[in-house]
Amino acid sequence: MPNPPTGAPKPRKPRPSRARGLRTTTGCLTCRKRRVKCDETKPCCTPCSKSKRECAYAVTTTITTPSTEESNAAPSVPEEASVPSQPGTVGSLNANDSPELRFDLSPLTITASLPSPNSAPFEWYDLLAEDAINNIERHNLGFDQTSLSRRQSPVPEFLNAAGPRLTVEPEYQSPKVSVDVDAEISSNEPWNSTQILALTETELTLMQHFVNVVGPILDLLDPHRQFSTTVPRLAVHNVGLLKSLLAVAARHMALHSAETQPDQMTDGNITDPAGRRNPFTQVATQYYYETLHYLSQNLLYPSYTRSGVIIATAILISTYEMFDAEGSYSDGGWERHLRGIFWIQRGQNIDGETVDPLRKAAWWAWLRQDIWVAFRENRRTLTIWRPRRRLMDLNADDLVTRIVYITARCVDFAANEKNYDMGLRIEQGDKLLQALDDWYQILPSCFKPIYAQAHTESNVFTPLWINPPMYAAAVQTFHFARIVVIINQPSVGGMSAFRQQQKLLDESVESICGIAMMQQNHLESAFVNFQALYVAGLCVQNPVKQLAIKQLLEATLDLAKFPPKTLLNDLTNFWREAQ
Missing domain, CATH: 1.20.190 (Delta-Endotoxin; domain 1)
Known part of the structure; x- marks a missing residue:
């Protein structure tokens, strides 16, 4: 595992952003909080000595145990110290000692007001109906609001299965005869039709x-x-x-x-x-x-x-x-x-x-x-689930989804509160980087590029072709997650750590852009591409590379039509404020 990474210089006037930028990561905690340059003199740096302030440097601490509320919400997982794996190996990781599985749970989902299993569908529908009724009223859409009220009788009304349905109508008639469409459909369910519904x-x-x-x-x-x-x-x-x-x-x-x-x-x-x-x-x-x-x-x-x-x-x-x-x-x-x-x-x-x-x-x-x-939205993800299978027991397809889970934990880290012990935050970032490295080291050959174009002066980035697209998406997601952790992890390392961090960022940017270049006409991959390109843009300061990323992102948004191109404006504004 490389030394704890450091970040590139932070913009002079940080803005409240939905996506974190780079931050200064050297110096004592007092100077970093005051956003002044620290000469790192120990035991007391020069700025703190002159201003007669307490000078303190970050120290590594152990992760605290979950709160009582968290412990009641899900089975606890021991917060053991992580053992860095050697390059090219994974070690004997299991469900309890894989680094990403020890990250604390999301507070957004651990609440006393969580609906019961029986009431959850109704709570979900009430969210939908409330917003739908508000939109009907606000925009005068002409839909019948009463049709969205939950029925008090479980006996539904049905509608004719034929004819156009461009206005709100009753339900289709649903014959009460069983049909084996799929294991999901059981017999005699009145909410299913045994006959194939007619389509206009x-x-x-x-x-x-x-x-x-x-x-x-x-x-x-x-x-x-x-x-x-x-x-x-x-x-x-x-x-x-x-x-x-x-x-x-x-x-x-x-x-x-x-x-x-x-x-x-x-x-x-x-x-x-x-x-x-x-x-x-x-x-x-x-x-x-x-x-x-x-x-x-x-x-x-x-x-x-x-x-x-x-x-x-x-x-x-x-x-x-x-x-x-x-x-x-x-x-x-x-x-x-x-x-x-x-x-x-x-x-x-x-x-x-x-x-x-x-x-x-x-x-x-x-x-x-x-x-x-x-x-x-700079919030934590909603899931509190933790995988039970060991990394080494996953096949190639399972590794694809595992990196999505690790990415969720990395997004949690980026949105986590910054007002607690700095050493704790550094340790959490190191665990996530370790988890990412473990995942990457265990990848089989099917995740490797089958084509890498030789670098030319006309290309800022080297095109990389990984096939099938789901494996390419997994590799891009890995680099997305690594960038998210690095640009949000503080560090007290020196120039060596800074160079190591910048090397990792450069590698991730090159991989993300290289894969995106080979997928510019691949609609299925566009949803992953635009996310990865946007995050890559957050850690690039070279104007030539910024322009290349912007062009790639714009082409991806033109293909996907989602999200709107205001995403380009967000990235451009971030670069402008970072100057």
Whole structure:
């Protein structure tokens, strides 16, 4: 393990940022707090001696035990001292001594007000309905608010399965005969249809777009491709899942609708964020509210609230809200509703090692969304789950998801409070860097580049091709996480530690940009690419490299259409303030 890293100089006027920048990491604690230059004279530096202040340097301390509230919320894990692994080895790491597994739990999720398993789906729906009703009133959308009220009777009304559904209507008729669509669908469930639900021509187009475009985005890290295969098969037997699928497909098509199109699909007056009429946005909004209407009528079926169908529906609703996060009628619902999904997943004991492939895929899709939101909002991630399997027992596909989990812990570290013992924070950062190094050292050859273009004067970065894309995404995620830890970890090291840290940062920037260069036309990877490129930009000071990263990020955002290009402005403003 390299010496504790140090950071590049901090901007003169630090701004409150959603993504942390570089900070000064040498000198005594008093000078660093005062933001003055320290000559590091011991036992008392010159600035502290002149100002007659107490001079103290950071010392390594042990991690404190979790609070009583944390101990009651989840099984405690011993806070043992980490043993650095030798380069190229992992050692005998197990579930209790892998460094990332000893990071303290997220306070956001450990509260006395956590809903019970039975009430979690209702609490989640109430979040959705409250924001939906507020939007109906604020923007005069013309939807019936009463249709979003939870029914007091578990006997739902059903609607005709045929014909167009561009207005809020009752439910499909659901025959009460069992069908073996999937192990997830049990017999005689009134909230499922035994017959394949009829699709209009428009709905078929949206379904195909989901299967061919949106599903693969969600399935990037899932070798079983649950959202592209299993979810569509379930959707044609469940109205709520079908409508959520159509909603997210239409919203994604609205993002990629380059020109204003004729109003062929609706007479509504909803426009896109640029003020133009966009029929896909109207249709997406309609299906979103129809999904909520379905939930309002079917949540009183206990079998439905415990099903994998509701889990898949929740992820699709969240994905719709993610694509709609900067839309005309968005009020931050996506970020708030991620907490509700956490509740219902906990109610079903779903986590990253769940046996059921659909629930497992949904959990990881949720965590990927929560990591980005937590990073941008400078908060900790919502999960308190800790993996049970040893690093050495994971296959290549499992290693892909393990780096996502470690990244969540790194984002927690970046958002952690800075007002406690500096030595503790340094130690936590070292443990996370150790965990990242352990993960990287154990990677099999399938994660290595199969092509690396020779460096030329025309390329600032060297293109790297790692295939398949899920392994490339894992490597980018690793470098994303390493940068996040390094730029947020204080250090009392000298010039040698600073150079080592800068070397790691440079390696991560080169890898992130090199992989992104080879994936500029790969839509499935764009969601990982833009996150990694943005973080890479936070630790680059060379104007030539800054321009190259900005061009790569802009091309990625042009491809993905999410998030909006205001992300470029954030990065540009960060560079300007760092000058």
